[in-house]
Each structure stands twice: as structure tokens, then as C-alpha cells.
Amino acid sequence: MGISVRRLSKSFGAYHALDCVSFEVPEGQLVALLGPSGSGKSTILRIIAGLESADSGEVQLTGADAEAPTRNRGVGFVFQHYALFRHMTVRKNIAFGLEVRRPRPSRNELRRRVDELLNLVQLTGHADRYPSHLSGGQRQRVALARALAPRPKVLLLDEPFGALDARVREELRTWLRRLHDEAHVTSLFVTHDQQEAFEVADQIIVLNRGKIEQIGPPQELYERPASPFVTEFLGAVNLLRVETVLGMNVQYDEAPLPVEIPGPHGMAAIYVRPHDLDITRQADGRPAWRARIRRITPLGGLTRLDLTLHDGANLHVELTSDRVRALALNAGEDVFVAPRDLKVFHQPSPFVENYVI
Amino acid sequence: MSQKPAFKSSADAVTLLTRGASLSYLGVVLLLPLAALGFEALRPGPRVFFEALSDPLARYALGLSFTLALAMAVVNAVIGTATAWVLVHRDFPGKALMNSLIDLPFAVPTVVAGLMLVALYGPSSTMGLLLERNGVPLIYHRPGVAVALLFVTYPFVIRSVQPVWLELDPAEEEAAATLGANHWTTFFAVTLPALRPAVLSGAALAFSRALGEFGGISLVAGNRPLDTQTASLYVYGAIEGDRTQVAAAVSIVLLAASFAVLLILNSLQNNAVKLD
Numbered sequence: 001m002g003i004s005v006r007r008l009s010k011s012f013g014a015y016h017a018l019d020c021v022s023f024e025v026p027e028g029q030l031v032a033l034l035g036p037s038g039s040g041k042s043t044i045l046r047i048i049a050g051l052e053s054a055d056s057g058e059v060q061l062t063g064a065d066a067e068a069p070t071r072n073r074g075v076g077f078v079f080q081h082y083a084l085f086r087h088m089t090v091r092k093n094i095a096f097g098l099e100v101r102r103p104r105p106s107r108n109e110l111r112r113r114v115d116e117l118l119n120l121v122q123l124t125g126h127a128d129r130y131p132s133h134l135s136g137g138q139r140q141r142v143a144l145a146r147a148l149a150p151r152p153k154v155l156l157l158d159e160p161f162g163a164l165d166a167r168v169r170e171e172l173r174t175w176l177r178r179l180h181d182e183a184h185v186t187s188l189f190v191t192h193d194q195q196e197a198f199e200v201a202d203q204i205i206v207l208n209r210g211k212i213e214q215i216g217p218p219q220e221l222y223e224r225p226a227s228p229f230v231t232e233f234l235g236a237v238n239l240l241r242v243e244t245v246l247g248m249n250v251q252y253d254e255a256p257l258p259v260e261i262p263g264p265h266g267m268a269a270i271y272v273r274p275h276d277l278d279i280t281r282q283a284d285g286r287p288a289w290r291a292r293i294r295r296i297t298p299l300g301g302l303t304r305l306d307l308t309l310h311d312g313a314n315l316h317v318e319l320t321s322d323r324v325r326a327l328a329l330n331a332g333e334d335v336f337v338a339p340r341d342l343k344v345f346h347q348p349s350p351f352v353e354n355y356v357i
Numbered sequence: 358m359s360q361k362p363a364f365k366s367s368a369d370a371v372t373l374l375t376r377g378a379s380l381s382y383l384g385v386v387l388l389l390p391l392a393a394l395g396f397e398a399l400r401p402g403p404r405v406f407f408e409a410l411s412d413p414l415a416r417y418a419l420g421l422s423f424t425l426a427l428a429m430a431v432v433n434a435v436i437g438t439a440t441a442w443v444l445v446h447r448d449f450p451g452k453a454l455m456n457s458l459i460d461l462p463f464a465v466p467t468v469v470a471g472l473m474l475v476a477l478y479g480p481s482s483t484m485g486l487l488l489e490r491n492g493v494p495l496i497y498h499r500p501g502v503a504v505a506l507l508f509v510t511y512p513f514v515i516r517s518v519q520p521v522w523l524e525l526d527p528a529e530e531e532a533a534a535t536l537g538a539n540h541w542t543t544f545f546a547v548t549l550p551a552l553r554p555a556v557l558s559g560a561a562l563a564f565s566r567a568l569g570e571f572g573g574i575s576l577v578a579g580n581r582p583l584d585t586q587t588a589s590l591y592v593y594g595a596i597e598g599d600r601t602q603v604a605a606a607v608s609i610v611l612l613a614a615s616f617a618v619l620l621i622l623n624s625l626q627n628n629a630v631k632l633d
Contacts, residue, residue: 051531070534077535083528087550096546097536143532150537 001063002027002186003048003154008057010043010210017043018054019210025154025203027062028184030177032197035207036233041190044207045156048188049075062153062186076147076185080159082139084131090142091127094118097150117145120179137168144176148183157189161196173199194234198222206230228345231271238277238315240270271343274318279305280336281327288338291315293331296324305329307337394612398605409606417583418591419610422568425503425587429510429567430560437514437563438556444515445522462511467572470508474501474577497579502587505573510566514559521555554625561618561625569611 003025010018018040025031033041046052048059050070059066066073085093094114098105105113118124121141131139140160147155160176161169177200180187191197197204198218206213206221206229214226225231232239280288291307294314298304303324307315317337329335398406409415444456462470478485478495488495495501525548533543549556571589578585580594588607595604 049531049535051534070531071537071539073535075535077532079528079532081526081528083526083532085529085532085547085550096533096538100533100536100538100542100546146532146536 001025001060002029003188004060005044005048006058006060008044008047008059009055010040010047010052011055016210018047018057020057021207021210021212022057023205023212023215025186025188027186029202030180030187030189030200031203031205032201033188033190033205033207034192034194034197034233036192038209039207040210041192041207042158045077045158045188045190048154049073049077049156051077074150074153076150076152076155078140078143078147078155078157078160080162082131082136082143082163084139084142084146086131089128089130090118090123090134093131093142094145094149096146101150113149117149120148121145135168136164137172140164140172144179148185152185155185155187157187159190159192162191162193169196176200198234206233208233225343228269228271231343231345236274236316236318238272238274240272240313240315241268269345271345272315272339273341274304274316276339276341277315277317278338278340279317279319279323279327279329280338283336288336289315291335291337293329293333293335296329296331298324307335391612394605394608397601398609401602405602406606406609409603410610412603414582414586415588415591415603415607418586418588419607421499421586422588422611423614425506426564426567428503429506430564432507433510433514433563434556434560437511437559438518438552440515441518441522444519459512459515462509467509467570468576470573471505471576474505474508478504496577497581497585499585501577502574502585505577506567506570509570509573510563513563513566514556517559517562518552518555521552525551554628557625558622561622565615565618568614 001024005024006022008018008021009016021040021044033044035041043052047054048061048066050066050068050073061073061075085096088096091114094117095110098110098113114127115124118127121144123138123141123145126134126138131142134142140163144157144160157176161172164172173196180200189200201218203215204218204221205215208229214221214230216224221230222234225234231237289309291309293305294308295306296303297306298321301321302318303321305317305319305324307317309315315337410419440459444452465473475496476482478488478501480486480489480494480496485494485496493500495504529547529551530543533547538546569589570587571593574587574590575593578587578590580586580590582591586594588611592604592607592611595601595607
């Protein structure tokens with residue numbers, strides 16, 4: 001086992017940053033800790049690295065208890081704002097973790113390892129530059145090379161691409177995944193960006209308010225979210241709140257829900273992803289809601305439609321632009337909208353009502 | 358349309374006026390006295406100037422002042438940095454009080470500082486008697502001068518290092534720790550280089566202050582030539598003895614040194630900006 005975290009708890013005053021968090025990162029995997037800010041994900045990372053201490057619980061790195069001070073834990077850490085040593089050249093930065101080793105590696109050995117890493121992060125020509133002369137993406141690559149140089153047991157990345165602009169972020173994600181496929185060092189990275197987690201990670205751990213909501217491979221989380229929070233957090237979704245009596249929807253009686261809602265009386269939350277909704281001009285026998293198109297926003301290959309249901313609820317629909325053209329849809333028209341897939345949760349406690357994330 | 362040029366020229370006039378005013382103020386307050394001093398020193402010709410400087414008393418006084426100033430720079434660099442560390446990284450009761458006490462030497466008139474030391478360590482005080490019996494008399498001896506200078510230069514390094522240290526991103530030190538560095542390695546390899554410009558500029562200010570200090574020393578030193586007479590005391594004595602040219606010549610040396618320190622400070626700050 002690469003990283004094992006057991007019953008980790010941590011409070012800052014009255015604020016519970018972590019509440020009995022347990023999970024494992026298998027050897028050689030790249031796992032994402034995904035959650036909104038304040039969910040405790042960075043705290044977990046810092047506790048694993050020994051930069052912060054837990055109130056209770058334990059951390060194991062490659063099978064051994066991690067109680068040693070940070071410098072003896074053998075973790076590589078990549079910070080959101082790079083944290084490069086600004087008065088050292090790129091070469092010096094990368095060499096740092098090797099130079100503080102005792103016994104100190106020979107000059108030749110050092111040079112060879114640094115060259116190897118410069119090559120790995122594609123910065124061979126920049127060895128003698130100072131961090132201030134590099135772009136954000138280059139700086140983060142230096143930071144990664146620096147963290148990998150002493151061959152750490154595990155690599156921890158704290159929002160590594162958070163400070164970069166969108167294009168560079170995307171490049172670095174792909175690059176990080178490729179790097180991991182080559183180097184296979186057990187990695188745990190923190191992000192609040194679900195797309196980033198989906199693109200890069202083998203497994204995702206979804207955190208909310210210091211607790212784990214769900215752990216699993218990206219596709220599984222997306223298809224079978226365990227809670228309203230996970231559903232909301234993993235991409236844009238429509239939320240409809242309905243009241244059920246004996247499993248029957250009473251609110252949309254004019255346009256009854258096209259599904260049976262099992263479960264007791266009470267409130268239920270229905271989640272439908274924008275791309276899981278289809279629009280037809282005529283009722284075609286399938287159960288569907290009636291809605292009016294408020295606005296059509298072309299987004300290249302996809303088109304986004306803002307609809308209003310009869311009770312005033314808003315619905316976002318995503319169709320291919322071809323489909324919108326074929327239907328010749330216009331704002332102000334009345335249409336039928338039918339969900340292909342939806343998730344129902346009882347007694348929901350969504351964070352914000354009736355919105356699209 | 359017709360208003361725009363009028364507005365523009367009045368803005369120009371304001372610029373000219375403010376620039377002119379600030380330049381002439383600088384001229385009257387700073388440059389004119391400087392020029393007067395230079396003129397006074399060099400008026401009798403370079404021979405007299407160098408003669409004044411070759412006087413053994415003048416040489417000794419200058420030597421003493423520079424040695425003490427250098428010592429103040431070094432001592433303050435070390436102790437000031439350590440004190441700043443305590444203020445930035447440690448919490449303890451009375452920290453706020455300590456923080457405000459540090460500025461005391463800025464606020465207390467230096468003559469008063471001298472008086473305090475005489476009262477504490479003077480020959481008629483208990484401490485003074487004790488010290489003298491053990492063979493380390495302070496007041497009217499060189500160690501006393503050093504103590505007075507320590508008092509007046511105390512805040513400089515602390516006050517230049519502390520804010521820089523507060524602003525320092527702890528992530529760099531954390532990164533060093535994750536890479537296997539211990540506390541000392543981290544301090545010398547990561548923290549100190551980031552603080553270096555602040556330490557040096559604080560030390561340079563302490564140096565300048567110690568070099569030119571008069572008030573704090575005047576009571577403590579006893580003004581004994583070839584022993585406790587510093588350059589500033591020598592200048593004062595020369596003026597009292599109506600040897601204005603000698604005073605001016607020694608003053609020019611002090612002035613040149615202070616100016617050099619200023620230039621070094623400036624280049625330090627420029628370097629610090631470049632790395633960010």
C-alpha cells in the first residue's frame with residue numbers, strides 16, 4: 001500500500017477540518033482528493049507530509065508508520081504557488097534535495113540526476129535561469145522535478161495547477177498523467193476542479209466538510225454518485241425539488257414525472273445532467289415535461305438551452321448544435337423535454353437550491 | 358475643445374511648480390550645506406586637507422569610529438536577525454510590549470541614552486564600581502562607547518528584517534523540509550538568502566548611525582584623545598578649538614563613507630527587486 005490514512009481528525013479551534021477520514025492509495029496509483037475549498041483536502045496532504053499534525057489518527061507510507069519529521073518522510077511535495085527557491089537557479093533548485101542528503105552524492109552523480117530530470121520536464125535549456133525568468137507552467141515543472149529528484153516514496157501535489165491559466169493547465173494535466181505512467185510513483189493530488197480530477201486520476205476521493213463522501217474510479221462516481229453532494233460536485237446538473245406522497249410525485253401533476261420515485265413521503269431531489277435531457281416538438285408518447293425556451297446559447301459543437309417548466313423551475317439543456325438546427329428551435333417556443341437519465345435522492349440537503357453548477 | 362488645452366497647461370504648471378518646489382527644497386536643506394562643507398574643507402587647498410587627515414589624533418579617531426561602526430554592523434546583523442526571528446515565529450506573553458520597546462532608541466534623545474548609561478555603569482554607581490573592581494570599567498573607556506552605540510543602533514536590523522520575514526512565504530521553507538533539509542540547512546540555504554538584502558540594509562544603517570553618533574557617546578566616552586575620542590568627538594573638539602578646516606576635512610571622510618553606504622544600499626535594493 002502506498003499511502004494509508006486511518007481515522008484522521010483535525011480541528012482548528014471550533015472548526016472541524018477533518019472528521020475521521022480513512023482511505024488508501026494503492027502503490028503506483030495517481031489518486032485525486034477532490035472537494036470544494038474548506039473541505040479539508042489540503043490539510044490531509046499536509047498531515048501526510050508532516051507539515052501539519054493531526055489531532056488523532058495515523059498515516060502510513062509504504063507500510064511504515066509515518067511519525068518521522070517531514071525531512072525524513074521521503075515525500076515529494078508540489079505547492080500551488082511553486083515555492084521555488086527564488087535565489088537559486090533551476091539546476092540548483094532541482095539539486096537541492098540531493099545536496100542535503102548524507103552522504104552527499106558525488107558531483108557527477110548529482111549532475112547526471114539533475115540532467116535526467118531537466119530532460120524529463122523538458123527544461124534542459126533553462127538550467128541556469130532563475131525562477132523569476134520562467135513562466136508559471138515552467139515554474140511548476142521545475143517544482144515537480146525538484147520534488148522527484150530525491151526519488152520520494154510518494155508524491156503529494158497541492159492544487160498544482162491552480163495558479164495557472166486554463167490552456168497551460170490543460171497541457172500540464174496531460175503531461176502529468178504521461179509522467180505518472182512513466183515514473184509510477186504513488187501520487188496523491190488535491191484539486192477543486194472535477195474535470196482535472198477526471199482527466200488525471202485513477203481514483204477520486206470526494207471530500208466535503210472534512211468527511212469523505214465517496215471513493216471510486218471517475219466513471220463510477222459519475223454514473224453512480226452516492227450523495228447529492230457528489231452529484232452536484234461532479235459537473236453541471238439540474239436540480240428539481242419535488243414532494244412525494246407514497247412515492248408519487250404530487251408537485252408536477254400536470255406533467256407527471258416520467259419515473260417512479262420509490263421511497264417514503266417527503267421531499268426528494270431529482271438531478272438531471274444537461275446532456276441527459278432531450279427536446280422534442282411533439283409529445284411522442286414518452287413521458288415528458290412541457291417547457292418554454294427562454295434562451296438559446298450556441299457554444300460551438302454544443303448548444304445550451306435555458307428552459308422554464310410550467311411551475312417556473314429553470315432547466316438547462318445541452319444538445320448538439322446539429323440537433324438544435326434539425327429541430328429549428330427558437331427562443332419563446334413551447335417544447336417537450338424528456339430526461340434520459342436521472343438521479344433521485346430523498347431528504348436532500350443541497351447547498352444551493354435550484355441552480356446549475 | 359477650448360478647455361482641454363487650458364486644463365493641460367495648468368496641469369503642466371502644477372507639475373513644474375511641484376517639481377521646482379521639491380527640488381529647491383532638496384537644494385536648500387541638503388545640497389547647499391553639503392556644498393558649504395566641501396568648500397570649507399578644500400578652500401585652503403589639498404595640502405592642508407591631507408595634512409589635517411594625517412594628524413595621528415585624527416587618524417586614530419577615524420580608525421576608532423570605523424572599527425566601532427563595523428563591529429556594530431556585524432553584531433546587529435546577528436542579534437537583530439535573531440530577535441526578528443523571535444518576534445516573527447514565537448508567541449509569548451509580553452511580545453507586544455517587547456515589540457514596541459524595540460523602537461525606544463529611536464525615540465529617546467541620544468544624550469539621554471548616554472545619561473542612562475552613566476547612571477547605570479558610571480564610576481559612582483554600584484554596577485560601575487563592580488565592573489571597575491573586576492577590571493572592565495565601561496564609562497570613560499572604549500567598551501562604554503561600544504555599549505552606547507549598541508543602544509542607539511539596536512532597532513535598525515530588527516526593523517528592516519522583521520517585515521520582510523513576516524511576508525516570506527513559508528512554503529519555501531516547507532519545500533526545503535520535504536526535500537530532506539534540517540532546520541539549520543533550511544535557514545542558511547533558503548531563509549537567509551531571502552532575508553539577506555534586509556539584513557544588509559539594516560546593518561548598513563546601523564553602520565552609518567554608529568559612524569556619525571555624537572550625542573550618545575559624548576557623555577560616555579570622556580573624550581580622551583587616542584583612547585575614547587571618536588571621529589565625531591574629534592570634529593567637535595576641532596571646532597571648539599577653532600580649527601574649522603581640520604573639522605571639515607574629517608567630516609568629509611565621514612560624509613564620503615555615509616554616501617558610499619547609501620549607494621550600496623541602493624544597489625542592494627535594486628538587486629532584491631530583480632529576483633522577485
